Amino acid sequence: MMMSWGMDEDAAPRKRIKRGTKVAESLAQEIVREIVARKLEPGTVLPSEAEMIEEYGVGRGSLREALRILEVHGLITMKPGRHGGPMLIEVGTRDYGRMSTLFYHLGGVTFGELMDARLVLEPMMARIAAQRNDPSLEKRLADADDPSVLDDERAYFAATHDFHQRVASMSGNPILNLVTLSLEHIFHDQVSGLLFPRERRDEVMAAHQAIARAIAKGRAAEAERLMRQHMQEYADFVRRRHPHLVNEVVDWR
Structure with missing residues (x-):
């Protein structure tokens, strides 16, 4: 679709470009x-x-x-x-995340610090989502979790990623959504292979379901607590199984 920027009859005169070095x-x-x-x-x-x-x-x-x-x-x-x-072209949270990795890389931000930021933000997002008290949220969250994916590495990763993306998008505040979603994208784009082993994936699904119920029922404190516990367990797993990663600097993508 080609378009023209001809002035509408009722449109105010457009500002001219400022002259100068920029x-x-x-x-x-x-x-x-x-x-x-x-x-x-x-x-x-x-x-x-x-x-x-x-x-x-x-x-x-x-x-x-x-x-x-x-x-x-x-x-x-x-x-x-x-x-x-x-x-x-369509721009979204992944594009914002990709752009921000330049600043993280230049600033020497580590994956450990990225995890710490998610530990602060995602429980807060679960609380805010619950405070909206919208029963339809439970179905939106439950749709992201399919037990049949537990044995498929790629499908399991996509399902867990989708669940966290949905929670992170439910605050109703576009700035919080943008920041939280971008951090989630960065983390998963760069450490996509760090999944819980098969024997622990039922626990992950159960945790997601409990968080979804708390959000849908409007139990804000419970939703925040459950999400923090869930995120802390994952952070502990990464630090224990991949200690070298914690001090690695986030790459510019």
Whole structure:
């Protein structure tokens, strides 16, 4: 879908790009504001280079640098072909997590510190989800746990990952959801092989079910306690079985 940014009759005059040493950054910010204001969907192809140069009153070099900034941040991709150009792509918590790994890596953040952060955030998210007191949450959480996956490493990993993702997305606060989900993505993307052994997986499923019930019944303190206990057991398992990992620095992905 190709679109144009021609002004609507009732639209207020658009701000012009600030002049200075950071024209490209200012332009990238203005393009994002336009995308948000128009509620553009992934798959939308932005206006042509000529149209955007005319619209914003900038040079070709500044425009291309601005688009490169958006591409690096995972907001657009360059679609080839006659009707190609900068196309919006879907961004989410995994993209935010991938971007944040650069700062974690530069700051020397370790996997042990990443686990500690999850130990603080995920029990809190379980509490907040329970405080919403929505019975439909139990089914949403229960759907993530299928006992038939216990013997399949990949399926078991996906199921447990999905359960934690669902809890982390239930606070109703987009900032808390974004931060918690991104940490969960980072951890599982980089240590996906650290699973409980088969003989302990029934315990994991039982813990998930108990957390789901507490959330669905609105028992906030219980949901928080159960999630903290569950997360602590996993952290202890990792520290015991893979002690070398605790002090490893998170990689930039």
